[in-house]
Amino acid sequence: MSLENYSLDTKCVQAGYRPGNGEPRQIPIVQSTTFKYDTSEDMGKLFDLEASGYFYTRLQNPTNDYVAAKIAELEGGTAAMLTSSGQAANFFALFNICEAGSHIVASSSIYGGTFNLIAVTLKKMGIEATFVSPDCTEEELDAAFQENTRAVFGETIANPALTVLDIEKFAKAAHSHGVPLIVDNTFPTPVNCRPIEWGADIVTHSTTKYMDGHGAAVGGALVDSGKFDWMAHADKFPGLCTPDESYHGITYAEKFGKEGAFITKCTAQLMRDLGCIQSPQNAFLLNLGLESLHVRMPKHVENGQAVAEFLEAHPKVVKVNYPGLPSDRYHELAKKYLPNGGCGVVSFELAGGRAAAESFMKRLKIAAIETHVADARTCCLNPATSTHRQMNDEQLEAAGIPAGLIRISCGLENKEDLIADLSQALAD
Numbered sequence: 237m238s239l240e241n242y243s244l245d246t247k248c249v250q251a252g253y254r255p256g257n258g259e260p261r262q263i264p265i266v267q268s269t270t271f272k273y274d275t276s277e278d279m280g281k282l283f284d285l286e287a288s289g290y291f292y293t294r295l296q297n298p299t300n301d302y303v304a305a306k307i308a309e310l311e312g313g314t315a316a317m318l319t320s321s322g323q324a325a326n327f328f329a330l331f332n333i334c335e336a337g338s339h340i341v342a343s344s345s346i347y348g349g350t351f352n353l354i355a356v357t358l359k360k361m362g363i364e365a366t367f368v369s370p371d372c373t374e375e376e377l378d379a380a381f382q383e384n385t386r387a388v389f390g391e392t393i394a395n396p397a398l399t400v401l402d403i404e405k406f407a408k409a410a411h412s413h414g415v416p417l418i419v420d421n422t423f424p425t426p427v428n429c430r431p432i433e434w435g436a437d438i439v440t441h442s443t444t445k446y447m448d449g450h451g452a453a454v455g456g457a458l459v460d461s462g463k464f465d466w467m468a469h470a471d472k473f474p475g476l477c478t479p480d481e482s483y484h485g486i487t488y489a490e491k492f493g494k495e496g497a498f499i500t501k502c503t504a505q506l507m508r509d510l511g512c513i514q515s516p517q518n519a520f521l522l523n524l525g526l527e528s529l530h531v532r533m534p535k536h537v538e539n540g541q542a543v544a545e546f547l548e549a550h551p552k553v554v555k556v557n558y559p560g561l562p563s564d565r566y567h568e569l570a571k572k573y574l575p576n577g578g579c580g581v582v583s584f585e586l587a588g589g590r591a592a593a594e595s596f597m598k599r600l601k602i603a604a605i606e607t608h609v610a611d612a613r614t615c616c617l618n619p620a621t622s623t624h625r626q627m628n629d630e631q632l633e634a635a636g637i638p639a640g641l642i643r644i645s646c647g648l649e650n651k652e653d654l655i656a657d658l659s660q661a662l663a664d
């Protein structure tokens with residue numbers, strides 16, 4: 237049952253799994269690799285995509301589907317699927333519509349792992365990319381497109397540069413070239429921004445972050461808005477708009493329509509062949525996180541804002557990036573796209589560069605050094621020596637990540653305690 241007319245808070249708690257009379261209140265963890273059928277004909281229909289149902293957990297599992305349905309409702313999409321990680325979600329989102337010879341336009345200000353995926357791994361697969369500054373003009377963005385461009389990619393709030401994507405600008409450019417906009421919405425989550433409402437076609441998540449929110453389970457999700465008209469651009473998307481011989485000649489866009497084609501193809505082909513499924517156990521943990529997402533996000537934002545304001549006023553801090561600060565370059569975009577705040581992640585540059593950053597981080601008592609963000613517990617990291625170490629100084633600069641930058645992810649602790657911790661670590 238859809239909870240379409242209920243508020244986001246109610247959807248966080250109740251969407252997805254709606255038990256019937258006498259059924260378990262909690263989402264059942266279907267810890268089974270396979271599913272039993274009475275006849276080969278029954279099973280054959282599943283393989284022909286003539287009936288919906290489960291046959292093997294490498295492709296689909298009911299626990300995952302309950303949670304994916306909740307995320308689809310939260311984002312305002314028509315279909316969704318869970319993947320083993322956020323990396324897998326972004327790879328699937330792009331590879332579901334790109335192939336050797338395709339081209340992607342991507343914002344240069346994105347997570348290091350996604351940059352590497354696009355710039356190195358997809359390139360090895362014959363998919364080229366042009367990176368554009370998120371601040372580029374409409375003309376510059378337009379000029380990045382090629383005849384073989386198949387997708388545009390950006391992050392609502394970029395990790396770790398904290399740039400805010402002008403989703404409408406990127407959507408307009410993508411649509412005028414007949415391709416979809418894919419937006420990674422990991423940092424704000426649908427509680428603080430729903431990119432589909434601004435024109436995004438596909439939304440991705442590292443559910444490892446706020447959606448889980450407790451550092452318990454790596455995972456990813458893809459959501460289809462159901463709005464992109466693949467058939468209107470059939471020449472660009474043969475995988476969706478021409479018969480798939482591996483499924484008896486089904487044409488996904490014809491059989492499943494705008495609402496279902498993208499996720500059905502992604503499940504039937506990419507999950508079948510690449511198998512990056514989320515474990516049902518992790519999907520269960522993810523759902524526990526989703527149940528309190530609407531309660532946790534405002535607290536992460538409150539702590540992020542307080543820490544950003546403290547750091548901005550500190551004499552040892554050269555620069556603070558936090559879209560919630562009126563001085564921030566992205567404040568106007570944040571007011572538009574993130575009216576209730578963005579996230580609890582703040583990045584800042586200390587006077588004294590790398591060395592100062594290292595000695596500061598060593599002194600912290602509450603904030604731990606972790607390759608992680610968006611957790612209930614505050615953590616911090618120096619991207620240049622960790623997540624972004626594959627980028628050279630020029631690329632780091634282009635992505636807005638100076639070598640001495642520290643990223644702090646404000647958890648759910650008391651904000652005064654967090655500020656006291658930072659204050660003692662910054663003291664002489």
Ligand SMILES: Cc1ncc(COP(=O)(O)O)c(C=O)c1O
Pocket residue numbers: 321322323324326347349350391395420422423441442443444445454455456
């Ligand atoms: C914005 C964003 N997208 C994708 C990813 C990759 O997600 P995962 O670590 O779950 O593979 C991350 C990881 O930090 C991220 O921050």
